[in-house]
Amino acid sequence: MSDEPTLGEVVRxxxxxxxxxxxxxxxxxxxxxxKVSIERYDYEHRARDDDLRRMSERVRAIEEARDADARQADADRRTADDRRRADRRLVFTALIAPIALLLLQTYLAARGAGT
Known part of the structure; x- marks a missing residue:
């Protein structure tokens, strides 16, 4: 009998x-x-996706603006280079060529080849 628990031990x-x-x-x-409900999880997931989409659109717009600025700067640089080349041609044709021709005529006149 000692192996069986008493009623008090069973209750305890x-x-x-x-x-x-x-x-x-x-x-x-x-x-x-x-725990988070599936509806709330879906809502937060959609909100995060929308935020990421908007952020990627903003980044894309910034990159496009930067590329456009770089293209514009490149075009401005080419335009400035073209202007410098045109100015050099103008200086040559307006100043250096007439002076060279004047010196040639003076040289030829001094040698007596002109008469």
Whole structure:
């Protein structure tokens, strides 16, 4: 008979099991309260996707603006180079060529080849 628990021990063990179950249910409830519902998850996921899409569009717009600025700067540089070349041609045709021709005529006149 000593192997069998008394009625008081059975009641105490049942109360301990009952208390453990209550704690487990309370813990499970708190864990479930901390979980996110699928609707909220979907909403937050869509919001994050929208934010990422808007951010990538802004980055793309900034990159396109930067590329356009670079193309414009390159075009401005080419235009300035063309103007410098035109100015050099103008200086040559307006100043240097007439002076060279004048010197040639003076040289030829001094040698007497002109008469």
């Amino acid at each position: 063990r049942l109360e301990a099991v009952h208390q453990d179950l209550k704690e487990d249910v309370r813990e499970l409830g708190s864990r479930l309260d901390s």
